[in-house]
Amino acid sequence: MxxxxxxxxxxxxxxxxxxxxxxxxxxxxxxxxxxxxxxxxxxxxxxxxxxxxxxxxxxxxxxxxxxxxxxxIPTRQDLVRYNKISAELKPYLSTWDNTFFDLSPKTKPFNKDYYQFTGENxxxxxxxxxxxxxxxxxxxxxxxxxxxxxxxxxxxxxxxxxxxxxxxxxSQKGLNAGTMFFLRLPNSKIEIDIPIIGTFSDDKAAGxxxxxxxxxxxxxxxxxxxxxxxxxxxxxxxxxxxxx
Missing domain, CATH: 3.90.226.10 (2-enoyl-CoA Hydratase; Chain A, domain 1)
Incomplete structure (x- = not known):
């Protein structure tokens, strides 16, 4: 400072x-x-x-x-495509908070494509x-x-x-960068960031x-x-x- x-x-x-x-x-x-x-x-x-x-x-x-x-602060609608990572995928993913692997205590069905994240905003x-x-x-x-x-x-x-x-x-219409998994490719060692939770708003402008x-x-x-x-x-x- x-x-x-x-x-x-x-x-x-x-x-x-x-x-x-x-x-x-x-x-x-x-x-x-x-x-x-x-x-x-x-x-x-x-x-x-x-x-x-x-x-x-x-x-x-x-x-x-x-x-x-x-x-x-307006309530955000946070949606996620899964509620628990399978045992087969888990060894290949890392993140800073292990609770991300099992979101079932913090999610509920939203529609056929998404779960709604009910964690605190x-x-x-x-x-x-x-x-x-x-x-x-x-x-x-x-x-x-x-x-x-x-x-x-x-x-x-x-x-x-x-x-x-x-x-x-x-974008004011929504973000998906707040919570992530990291996937490290075994040969190239390139890291792929995988967003987990998407926040959506239909009443705001894009950009x-x-x-x-x-x-x-x-x-x-x-x-x-x-x-x-x-x-x-x-x-x-x-x-x-x-x-x-």
Whole structure:
């Protein structure tokens, strides 16, 4: 985390896949928000560009620290094609949560093609005491999927932050990247990722989340080593600060 001169904190989050981190992610975020509070920061930039998502617990933790009042999250319809992996297939698959091999306690028949997953989804985000009350800028791009897609979606729909950057990945009509099996081919050692649960919505548009301020980096930016999205964000913050 960085603190800029214009009363701004910059928090870059490269992944929500916390199960593979070598440190306690919740402690890191708790310390970060405590430091933001201590310094009485007015602007918070959360950079999730290139973050492909991970666990919903991270989304919930951040959300609790940036919402000003409770917000409701629309219930998702999660569907799965199986309820238990057969003994013949199990040796060839791996994942981070062994409960994925047997979803029967968490599924019920939906139709002839699917089971409905009845596991718990986030339905509400309650603010913690002394949650951040300043301006929030969320930097996004096409890598955002899974939990970071939902983070961007929730932030925009509830006006929690100003989204800056490029449209996210994923589709508002549904995702299937949140829960996976990994299949390693025996000879080539190539890994195949197999999505397990699909989330579907018929009442939303196709495509990702379009940011409030669209900023598309150029080849020239890459050659010069310039971050156009970050530079634009700093200019917006400076402009807003001068209005106060």
């Amino acid at each position: 960085e603190f800029w001169e214009n009363n701004t904190a910059y928090l870059q989050l490269g992944t929500f896949d916390v199960f593979q981190l070598s440190f306690e992610w919740s402690r890191f975020l708790k310390n970060a928000f405590n430091e933001i509070k201590k310094r009485k920061v007015k602007n918070l930039v959360i950079d999730i560009r290139w973050n492909e998502g991970g666990q919903d617990e991270v989304l919930l933790f951040i959300g609790q620290n940036i919402v000003k009042q409770p917000i409701k 986030i339905t509400e985000i309650q603010p913690v005491k002394n949650a951040f009350e300043g301006n929030i800028y969320l930097l996004v791009n096409g890598s955002n999927s899974s939990a970071t897609f939902y983070f961007a979606e929730i932030a925009k729909e509830n006006k929690l932050a100003t989204l800056i950057g490029e449209p996210t990945g994923g 990702g989340i379009v940011p409030d301020i669209l900023v598309k980096p150029t080849v020239e930016d890459l050659i010069k080593g310039e971050d156009r999205v970050l530079k634009t964000t700093q200019e917006i913050i400076e402009k807003n600060n001068n209005r106060c």
